[in-house]
Amino acid sequence: MAKGEELPSLEVPITRTLIVAGAIASRDYQDVHHDAELARAKGSPDVFMNILTTNGLVGRYVTDHFGPTAVLRKVAIRLGAPNYPGDTMVLTGVVEDVEAGPGGDTAVVKVVGANGIGKHVTGTVTVTVPAGGTA
Numbered sequence: 001m002a003k004g005e006e007l008p009s010l011e012v013p014i015t016r017t018l019i020v021a022g023a024i025a026s027r028d029y030q031d032v033h034h035d036a037e038l039a040r041a042k043g044s045p046d047v048f049m050n051i052l053t054t055n056g057l058v059g060r061y062v063t064d065h066f067g068p069t070a071v072l073r074k075v076a077i078r079l080g081a082p083n084y085p086g087d088t089m090v091l092t093g094v095v096e097d098v099e100a101g102p103g104g105d106t107a108v109v110k111v112v113g114a115n116g117i118g119k120h121v122t123g124t125v126t127v128t129v130p131a132g133g134t135a
Helices: 015-026 036-041 049-067
Strands: 006-013 071-079 088-101 104-117 118-128
Touching: 006 049, 006 118, 015 049, 049 071, 049 088, 049 104, 088 118
Parallel strands: none
Antiparallel strands: 006 088, 071 118, 088 104, 104 118
């Protein structure tokens, strides 16, 4: 883990199933996340992903890179362009800062998730990899 280190990109196909399952799993029953007809009636071209699903995907992206011992300390994200079914979100990341500690290294990772219409998510993730952990 080093400042400036780039994480490999992760392509996430945005399927209707992913959008609906993520909303149900996070108990977000807003109709715009599961009912295309009602989403269109509210001005959206289709259902779209909720922030909790995006948050989970961002966390997964970082922990997949740093390994099973990685501990998320903070996830701070902001949504932009919606994730609609049929698109692909590409997550990229770069280590902005690293602090060594007695229990392991802690990094701040800048993450961007872009789709066909723009940046869906931007933010930072603070992650600790315990001493002797994978990185």
